[in-house]
Amino acid sequence: MRNVVLIGFMGTGKTSTGKMLAAKLGAAFIDMDQKIEEEAGMSIPDMFARKGEAYFREQERALVKRLAARRNAVISTGGGTVKNPDNVADFKKSGVIVCLSASVDAVLARTNRRGTRPVLDSADQGDRRKAVEQLMAERRELYKQADFTIDTSELSPLQVVENIVRFLKTRGVLHA
Ligand SMILES: Nc1ncnc2c1ncn2[C@@H]1O[C@H](COP(=O)(O)OP(=O)(O)O)[C@@H](O)[C@H]1O
Ligand SMILES: O=C(O)C1=C[C@@H](OP(=O)(O)O)[C@@H](O)[C@H](O)C1
Ligand SMILES: [Mg+2]
Helix, strand or coil, rough: CEEEEEEEECCCCCCHHHHHHHHHHEEEEEEEHHHHHHHCCHHHHHHHHHHHHHHHHHHHHHHHHHCCCCCCCCCCCCCCCCHHHHHHHHHHHHEEEEEEEECCCHHHHCCCCCCCCCHHHHCCCCCCHHHHHHHHHHHHHHHHHCCCEEEEECCCCHHHHHHHHHHHCCCCCCCC
16 A cells, blocks of 8 residues: 555644554554654654754654655654655655645644644744634645645544545545
């Protein structure tokens, strides 16, 4: 199987849905943030605080290169992985890209725990909704590079997985 790469804004469900999808497909599951944390022995918020965002983006880039060389994996990216066009190009070559989207309200509800998403925390100058709206607008075009997009706002993670499986079958990534 070609890789199935989940992209999308923070809180759209890439990590949780990716894990369920991999289990359903019997494929390997890789969450890029978890992998970077494991390899660095440091959480993502700590990495941002101690080494800076540029350092994190370098780790992300290096990991994409390694992941694009393999197959049979469901890969959950971080919300900003698509900011580097080389990452998108590498993932396009190695698999199919599925974007998870969600409304601002859904993202706010799902990312209300401070201290876990440094990009959102630093954009948030007291108005978290505005921070989400602005970041989403900045990234909208990047997420459009996906082969398929699912609005997850009103769907359960299981329904999202079912939608992805249906799409993979129509594309011949999975046999019906
Ligand atoms: N479809 C969904 N409906 C409701 N809650 C969801 C859905 N998908 C994910 N969540 C919840 O939203 C939060 C963020 O999900 P996560 O998988 O970490 O998103 P991401 O990796 O895209 O940032 C988690 O608490 C998760 O349980
Ligand atoms: O959008 C971003 O720039 C980021 C999203 C995070 O992943 P999730 O989208 O899984 O929260 C994580 O990679 C890091 O905090 C940066
Ligand atoms: Mg995640």
